[in-house]
Amino acid sequence: xxxxxxxxxxxxxxxxxxxxxxxxxxxxxxxxxxxxxxxxxxxxxxxxxxxxxxxxxxxxxxxxxxxxxxxxxxxxxxxxxxxxxxxxxxxxxxxxxxxxxxxxxxxxxxxxxxxxxxxxxxxxxxxxxxxxxxxxxxxxxxxxxxxxxxxxxxxxxxxxxxxxxxxxxxxxxxxxxxxxxxxxxxxxxxxxxxxxxxxxxxxxxxxxxxxxxxxxxxxxxxxxxxxxxxxxxxxxxxxxxxxxxxxxxxxxxxxxxxxxxxxxxxxxxxxxxxxxxxxxxxxxxxxxxxxxx
Amino acid sequence: xxxxxxxxxxxxxxxxxxxxxxxxxxxxxxxxxxxxxxxxxxxxxxxxxxxxxxxxxxxxxxxxxxxxxxxxxxxxxxxxxxxxxxxxxxxxxxxxxxxxxxxxxxxxxxxxxxxxxxxxxxxxxxxxxxxxxxxxxxxxxxxxxxxxxxxxxxxxxxxxxxxxxxxxxxxxxxxxxxxxxxxxxxxxxxxxxxxxxxxxxxxxxxxxxxxxxxxxxxxxxxxxxxxxxxxxxxxxxxxxxxxxxxxxxxxxxxxxxxxxxxxxxxxxxxxxxxxxxxxxxxxxxxxxxxxxxxxxxxxxxxxxxxxxxxxxxxxxxxxxxxxxxxxxxxxx
Amino acid sequence: xxxxxxxxxxxxxxxxxxxxxxxxxxxxxxxxxxxxxxxxxxxxxxxxxxxxxxxxxxxxxxxxxxxxxxxxxxxxxxxxxxxxxxxxxxxxxxxxxxxxxxxxxxxxxxxxxxxxxxxxxxxxxxxxxxxxxxxxxxxxxxxxxxxxxxxxxxxxxxxxxxxxxxxxxxxxxxxxxxxxxxxxxxxxxxxxxxxxxxxxxxxxxxxxxxxxxxxxxxxxxxxxxxxxxxxxxxxxxxxxxxxxxxxxxxxxxxxxxxxxxxxxxxxxxxxxxxxxxxxxxxxxxxxxxxxxxxxxxxxxxxxxxxxxxxxxxxxxxxxxxxxxxxxxxxxxxx
Numbered sequence: 001x002x003x004x005x006x007x008x009x010x011x012x013x014x015x016x017x018x019x020x021x022x023x024x025x026x027x028x029x030x031x032x033x034x035x036x037x038x039x040x041x042x043x044x045x046x047x048x049x050x051x052x053x054x055x056x057x058x059x060x061x062x063x064x065x066x067x068x069x070x071x072x073x074x075x076x077x078x079x080x081x082x083x084x085x086x087x088x089x090x091x092x093x094x095x096x097x098x099x100x101x102x103x104x105x106x107x108x109x110x111x112x113x114x115x116x117x118x119x120x121x122x123x124x125x126x127x128x129x130x131x132x133x134x135x136x137x138x139x140x141x142x143x144x145x146x147x148x149x150x151x152x153x154x155x156x157x158x159x160x161x162x163x164x165x166x167x168x169x170x171x172x173x174x175x176x177x178x179x180x181x182x183x184x185x186x187x188x189x190x191x192x193x194x195x196x197x198x199x200x201x202x203x204x205x206x207x208x209x210x211x212x213x214x215x216x217x218x219x220x221x222x223x224x225x226x227x228x229x230x231x232x233x234x235x236x237x238x239x240x241x242x243x244x245x246x247x248x249x250x251x252x253x254x255x256x257x258x259x260x261x262x263x264x265x266x267x268x269x270x271x272x273x274x275x276x277x278x279x280x281x282x283x284x285x286x287x288x289x290x291x292x293x
Numbered sequence: 294x295x296x297x298x299x300x301x302x303x304x305x306x307x308x309x310x311x312x313x314x315x316x317x318x319x320x321x322x323x324x325x326x327x328x329x330x331x332x333x334x335x336x337x338x339x340x341x342x343x344x345x346x347x348x349x350x351x352x353x354x355x356x357x358x359x360x361x362x363x364x365x366x367x368x369x370x371x372x373x374x375x376x377x378x379x380x381x382x383x384x385x386x387x388x389x390x391x392x393x394x395x396x397x398x399x400x401x402x403x404x405x406x407x408x409x410x411x412x413x414x415x416x417x418x419x420x421x422x423x424x425x426x427x428x429x430x431x432x433x434x435x436x437x438x439x440x441x442x443x444x445x446x447x448x449x450x451x452x453x454x455x456x457x458x459x460x461x462x463x464x465x466x467x468x469x470x471x472x473x474x475x476x477x478x479x480x481x482x483x484x485x486x487x488x489x490x491x492x493x494x495x496x497x498x499x500x501x502x503x504x505x506x507x508x509x510x511x512x513x514x515x516x517x518x519x520x521x522x523x524x525x526x527x528x529x530x531x532x533x534x535x536x537x538x539x540x541x542x543x544x545x546x547x548x549x550x551x552x553x554x555x556x557x558x559x560x561x562x563x564x565x566x567x568x569x570x571x572x573x574x575x576x577x578x579x580x581x582x583x584x585x586x587x588x589x590x591x592x593x594x595x596x597x598x599x600x601x602x603x604x605x606x607x608x609x610x611x612x613x614x615x616x617x618x619x620x621x622x623x624x625x
Numbered sequence: 626x627x628x629x630x631x632x633x634x635x636x637x638x639x640x641x642x643x644x645x646x647x648x649x650x651x652x653x654x655x656x657x658x659x660x661x662x663x664x665x666x667x668x669x670x671x672x673x674x675x676x677x678x679x680x681x682x683x684x685x686x687x688x689x690x691x692x693x694x695x696x697x698x699x700x701x702x703x704x705x706x707x708x709x710x711x712x713x714x715x716x717x718x719x720x721x722x723x724x725x726x727x728x729x730x731x732x733x734x735x736x737x738x739x740x741x742x743x744x745x746x747x748x749x750x751x752x753x754x755x756x757x758x759x760x761x762x763x764x765x766x767x768x769x770x771x772x773x774x775x776x777x778x779x780x781x782x783x784x785x786x787x788x789x790x791x792x793x794x795x796x797x798x799x800x801x802x803x804x805x806x807x808x809x810x811x812x813x814x815x816x817x818x819x820x821x822x823x824x825x826x827x828x829x830x831x832x833x834x835x836x837x838x839x840x841x842x843x844x845x846x847x848x849x850x851x852x853x854x855x856x857x858x859x860x861x862x863x864x865x866x867x868x869x870x871x872x873x874x875x876x877x878x879x880x881x882x883x884x885x886x887x888x889x890x891x892x893x894x895x896x897x898x899x900x901x902x903x904x905x906x907x908x909x910x911x912x913x914x915x916x917x918x919x920x921x922x923x924x925x926x927x928x929x930x931x932x933x934x935x936x937x938x939x940x941x942x943x944x945x946x947x948x949x950x951x952x953x954x955x956x957x958x959x
Contacts, residue, residue, distance in 0.1 A: 190719045564850075
């Protein structure tokens, strides 16, 4: 019985992949992401923390791109290429974890607010609205300032300020699912809250969650860069802190365009890739769009 | 008026009409060679289940089908072929000569515009009337469908389902068409409201000499309103004839099953004995060979699996596509 | 007359009252106004009995059905099953679910599109932690007429026809071995030719398993097809009830008469006028009087009950098997 069910699942998965392959931009996004993640993971095999050290640098200040330094150097003569590579670890880690935190909070609050329609749902929604109207960047800055700048703090700051929009989205979808007759049928069969939310609501909001996660990761990476640029950073090299450095040390005045451009392009590439994947996932998984095709 | 009475016969003629949808996985034949004639002032009921092609047929009459549909054969409206008509002419026909009433009146009306404005729209768009005259005509139309004239100032959500369906009918009547196509006009309505709307349609047809094509899965409703019935199965007409005769004494086993599906209350034969038909409607992409009804047919013969059935005469002004009918005709 | 005698006998042998509504009231607040959706209903369903609850939309029939299922709590009155009042504690309610099951109108919406047939039917047994889930599912599917059941296990709802989907929904209910099925318009969204098959299935389940059923419908033909008894509901109350043969061949309440008269082929049509019933504004006196054709035609005045019709409310009909109507005119005219 179960083995046949697994085959069925595998079939569904391969059908999903076949559909996804049809979205060329999505496939390109996946390729970029896989490359970025793999590079970030294997970085310690080739380089280490020392590439970010200002003490043992090999190049001159603001060296233009050359064979030795393909993307030039920064104000202390560090290789931009190696910095971007090493920095991708922090940027991606913060992006993924912050997005995960935001999605988990958003999902739990959203499903609960949609499922329990009494006072509990109302209270949850008011809390969500309250978080939603807080200027998220300012809140994140304040949080980072109070809690001190560590990777964990930045993740918390981003996660806590971005979940309300996810919660709103998930609640709307939960309400739509809960109005379906199969929920009524399930209740009549004796299902409790846990059964209904995990067996019926969650699988139906999952595609939306998946698509929104990818978009969320992109925005978390940008937020991290913004926070770092504004001075609230994890004190580790990330794409955001590099941009901050380029500003602090007047890279623009020195004509060191590579110092600004390269980390900027890295952010752009990863964010674009996530967005493309998110859009493609939405198109493949959204039953309404799929039925129309 | 005199002009209309001259063209008594054959307001609408379908000649071997076929509609095929092209989808990713192949071609879906929805309508497969339908020929029929509708006289001016007559009411024809088209019965069938979902997937029988009856709604596709209705949409094809006014070229309302999606782009992926391929239409073959001829549709003659007053001798003019609808399929080869110029676009501008088609638009004129859609309002002035034939209009369509869909099921689900809830979605056919714009929720943020007043009823009166929506009914007046076709009049103004086609330059038939000035605003003042249009307002008068709207009042007339609402009165005709049994709504108080002050309802023109209401919004759709202030009306009940039956009232909204009346508004839809008023809209269809706005440009005094000669043909109305009603696709399941009473499906979502309560019995009492359904009766009201059916009575309204019947009266309008009788009083204004409008021709009617009504589409439904409920044979008893069609028999009540229409003079003639055509029963469709898997894209073809399987039986045609005067409605009373088809309903009470169907020749084709499928029409028989459809007629029995809605029992007459008080009929001892139907008491505690619901009658249905085994099996399911065929997949249009994998139609059975021979008579497409034979896998579900309670009286199928061996030859039905291979025999090409066509509409054979089955009495006066009646035809049926069943081998048993042909056998009887040949015997007599 | 002999027919009436026969039905009376059948009713008396129908056995104990299994599911019962006693003076049931259910109220909602709709747009700031109190809607009395169910406004005093006595109704009982005996063992092995099929009762049709007939009425127009908005008459409260679906609310009554949901309340009988325990999905809605009554404002007052009680639901009794097997002689004891329904306990709304979560444990007791869960146990009650194994006795009384639901079949909804729209089989497409009643099945989660992401669940296979097996998962859909196994949902009940899983919730209740029943042993030998696979046998239960296979038995339920074959009882619902999907044979051989294994062939359907891994299908998804969208791969089935409408009739098959409704059979899956029925199988899902049967998997818990209930004693009563509450079916809300079970065939309204099915194709005409499939309709009879599903109704025949319900009769067969009654014959094979002794299943009782409450069938909620707007369709009198359906009641004639499968029900033993019929209850006609108008604005939250049952206005006429009794054996199908009696009520549907000789209706006594003007509302039932009007419903009968709009069936196709009926000789004389009584189309009711006036506003459609609104449970937030239940008129005084007889709740039907504003639309009543007997009152409007003056026949009630002839019988001298028109004053009563307008001012004197009628008693709630008791839950008895015999034919009865809540009408001042029927009381005097016989």
